Amino acid sequence: MAVSVESLGPTREVELPEGPIRFHERGEGPPLVFVHGIIANADVWRHVVPRLAEHYRCITPDWPLGGHELPLREGADFSLFGLADLVDRTLAALDLDEVTLIGNDTGGAICQAVAANHPDRLSRLVLTPCDAFDNFLPLPIKHLQLFGRTTAGLKVLAESLRYRPVQRLPIAFGLLTRRPIPANIMRSYTAPLRERADVRRNFAHLVRAISTRYTLEAAETLSRFPRPVLLAWARQNFFPLDHAERLAGRLPDARLRIIEDSGPFVTEDQPRRVAALIQEFLSTTGDRAAR
Numbered sequence: 001m002a003v004s005v006e007s008l009g010p011t012r013e014v015e016l017p018e019g020p021i022r023f024h025e026r027g028e029g030p031p032l033v034f035v036h037g038i039i040a041n042a043d044v045w046r047h048v049v050p051r052l053a054e055h056y057r058c059i060t061p062d063w064p065l066g067g068h069e070l071p072l073r074e075g076a077d078f079s080l081f082g083l084a085d086l087v088d089r090t091l092a093a094l095d096l097d098e099v100t101l102i103g104n105d106t107g108g109a110i111c112q113a114v115a116a117n118h119p120d121r122l123s124r125l126v127l128t129p130c131d132a133f134d135n136f137l138p139l140p141i142k143h144l145q146l147f148g149r150t151t152a153g154l155k156v157l158a159e160s161l162r163y164r165p166v167q168r169l170p171i172a173f174g175l176l177t178r179r180p181i182p183a184n185i186m187r188s189y190t191a192p193l194r195e196r197a198d199v200r201r202n203f204a205h206l207v208r209a210i211s212t213r214y215t216l217e218a219a220e221t222l223s224r225f226p227r228p229v230l231l232a233w234a235r236q237n238f239f240p241l242d243h244a245e246r247l248a249g250r251l252p253d254a255r256l257r258i259i260e261d262s263g264p265f266v267t268e269d270q271p272r273r274v275a276a277l278i279q280e281f282l283s284t285t286g287d288r289a290a291r
Contacts, residue, residue, distance in 0.1 A: 007046045008060050009053070014093045019072040021090055023061035027053030030123075030282075031096050034060045035087065037105025037130070038144070038206070039161075040189050041067035044104060047271030052278060056100075061090065064202050065106060067189045071198035078206040080136075080214035084113035091121045100282065102126040104267060105176075105239075109136055109215050112247075115229075116221035124285055125229045126278055129239035129264035132247060136215040138238050140170050145207045151200040158193035158200070161186075175238050177263040222251055229254040230281040232274060234262040255281070 009026025024042055026049055036044040042060035049058045062068045063083070064076070077085065087110060091099055099121050103111030108130020115125050131137065137144060147153040160166050167173050167186055181189075192199040229251045233244040235258065248254040257277050262269035 006050075008042055008049050009058070013070070014090060016086065016089050016093060018076040018086060019064075020070045021061050021063070021086075022068070022070050023059055023090075024049075025057065025059050026050075027056050027058050029056045030098060030100065031057045031059060032100045032102060032278075033087075033091065033096065034058070035063060035101065035103040035107030035110050036067070037065065037107045038203075039066040039193065040105065041065075043185050043188050044265065044267050046185075048267050048275045048278070051272070051275035055279075056282070059094070059096075063087075063107065063110075065206065066193055066199065066203040068199060068202070069192050069196070071196065071202050074201075076202070076205070077209075078202070079209040079211075080109060080113050080218065081117060082209070083110045084117055087111075087114050088118035088121065097121050098123040100124040100126060102128075102278065103130055104128040105130055105264060106137075108132070108239075109218070112218040112222060113214065115225045115227075116218040119225055119227070122227060124227055124281070125225070126232065126281065127229065127244075127247065128232050128259075128266050128274065129234050129236065129244075131239065132215055132243045133219055134212045134216065135239065135243060136212050137210055140175055140238065145210060149204060149208060151197060151204055154193060154200040154203055158190060161190040162194065175236075175263060176265045177268045178261060179269060181265075181268055219247065219250065222247070226252055228281070228285040230277065231256045232259055232266065232277045233257070234259045234264060234266050234269075236263055238264045 008024035013020045034045045041062040045060050064072045101111050108127045147157045231244045248256045259266050
């Protein structure tokens with residue numbers, strides 16, 4: 001993995017019925033758990049965690065979304081609600097309560113599903129630009145559902161992502177950031193799909209299970225989520241600002257903050273701003289948000 005121990009903390013593992021989940025842990029205090037998107041891993045948060053770990057216990061797993069090195073077993077449920085169950089079981093296995101759950105990209109959709117179906121362990125929710133409503137997957141990367149249906153198609157896709165010009169195409173990572181993602185980080189995101197057939201099998205199950213009916217159902221249920229929510233969103237079209245506004249209007253206790261000069265991967269383009277907004281949100285809602 002590209003991430004350093006100094007950035008996210010030591011690597012550990014927790015064993016679930018579906019298989020192992022690798023995670024990093026740094027800091028002490030109220031727990032923050034981070035959820036990245038597809039073809040990514042904990043490295044997404046490498047510039048944010050060090051700014052929060054002085055006062056919080058930051059747990060950044062490599063979720064089984066294509067950039068992971070520890071595959072889940074056959075039969076694992078990769079639907080949005082199945083992944084939400086996986087997150088909830090991970091929190092239980094780590095004996096975590098009063099968790100602030102923080103999501104980006106596909107991980108934000110998973111966080112919505114956790115808040116909808118498993119709110120008991122959560123004290124707060126932070127959503128950065130992510131899938132929501134009928135935008136799952138966004139149009140520029142819908143082709144993943146075609147290529148991803150077979151491990152052979154995924155192999156071709158993964159090999160193409162080896163090359164920097166391809167990475168910056170709109171159908172790859174080009175619309176996700178204003179600035180290129182460093183080469184070593186891109187390798188950490190894309191190498192597992194190239195190098196591991198079992199990871200490709202996991203990802204094929206994942207893309208087959210993607211459906212807007214899950215994000216629409218989760219968004220509907222969020223109206224009953226009573227805890228504080230921060231929507232830290234960028235002005236871009238991949239995950240429209242209108243969706244953040246709709247989510248904010250639906251949630252009982254939500255605040256929307258805008259991150260300028262950024263693509264959807266706000267942790268790549270504006271990590272200082274992201275960390276500052278999260279820190280402000282945590283401090284103003286109290287270390288143990290009222291239930």
